[in-house]
Amino acid sequence: MAQPPNKDFFQRVYEVVRRIPKGRVTTYGAIAACLGSPKSARLVGYAMNASHRVMPPVPAHRVVNRQGLLTGRHHFPTPTAMQEMLEAEGVKVLNNQVKDFEKLFWDPCK
């Protein structure tokens, strides 16, 4: 309901991720659910995998798994880039996990 299904699944994912406010984070499941397929969380993750070759660049560092863990940090140029960027936006990260994740969680549909 977020975006009309005019574009590809990937593109929809990118748009949702791009509207994540700075200093906020969201989850693959939330994005997938917003797109209408709560079970397609994997596709969201897969879309992020390709996000590095998409323009404009997608703030993938704001997307974490259901536990608030930076599961995709290994896909960044450097393993610490994701955490560094999150901290730069005011998001505290402890041991690869977002602190106060529930508070910083941002609903893509909202």
Place this chain on the structure above:
DNA sequence: ACCGTGACTGGCA
């Protein structure tokens, strides 16, 4: 055109 894989999630043992 077919098969395998993947930055996930939820349920069951």
Place this chain on the structure above:
DNA sequence: ATGCCAGCCACGG
């Protein structure tokens, strides 16, 4: 509480 299994859709080889 922890670990394993199956499901979902799209892309790459």
